[in-house]
Amino acid sequence: MGGVGASARLGWAAGVVAPRPGERVLEVGCGHGVLVALLAERAGEVVGVDRSPTMVTAAGRRNRAAVEARRVRLQAAALHEADLGPHPFDVVVSFNVRALCDPAQxxxxxxxxxxxxxxxxxxxxxxxxxxxxxxxxxxxxxxxAGDRGLAVVAVHRGATAPFASVAVELRRPADADRG
Incomplete structure (x- = not known):
């Protein structure tokens, strides 16, 4: 997975996520939609949420064909205010989203x-x-995540530019042996 123009770090992150065909993926803080585009190459459906309407507009332009094909849905909202629909997500992903590393959030x-x-x-x-x-x-x-019943199952490290990257992969403990 490595779409044209994708940064090394987002290409690396898409490889870590490696969605399977048919999976529903939620990207928190989708920004310009680069990771959305990479994930949509393989996933069944990708929902991207970002607080910034400007970023969501840019993500919509980048992912126009996938949006029209209903494989990508984008929404400008804070995650807790987003309409995520009734169906659960197989994967939730974020890259450089402070809210997931901030105890106040x-x-x-x-x-x-x-x-x-x-x-x-x-x-x-x-x-x-x-x-x-x-x-x-x-x-x-x-x-x-542990406060919500999720456990770390892997820590992935990437030698990406301009900075190294790390990805923490989590599952509910009962599911940790299945992945």
Whole structure:
């Protein structure tokens, strides 16, 4: 997975997520829609949510064909205000979304836990811009997700430019052996 113009870090993140055909994927903080486009190459449906209407407009332009084919749906809203529909998501993913690493934004994790399918997984990826930041990201995500019954099943590291990347993969403990 590595669409034209995709940054190395988002291409790397798409490879970590590696959605299967037919899976429903939610990207929190979809920005310009680059990761949405990469995930939509393989997933059944991708829903992208971002607080910025400007970013969602750009994501819509980038993903116009997939939106028209109803494989991608985009929404400008805070995650806790988004209309995510009645069906659960197989994968919830984010890249550099502070709300998933900020204890003051726990409502975001409440939504993630609510919309995640029983055997689903969460991938929280982040750029590692300072020494020691990786450990802080992993520990914070593990604690916030752990409070909602999710456990770390893998930590992925990428030598991406301009900064290294880390992705914390989580599942509900009963499902950790299935993936």
């Amino acid at each position: 726990e409502v975001t994790w409440d939504v993630v836990s609510r919309v995640l399918a029983p055997a689903g997984r969460v991938v929280v990826a982040s750029s590692v811009m300072t020494p020691g930041a990786e450990g802080d990201v992993v520990a914070t995500v593990a604690r916030l």
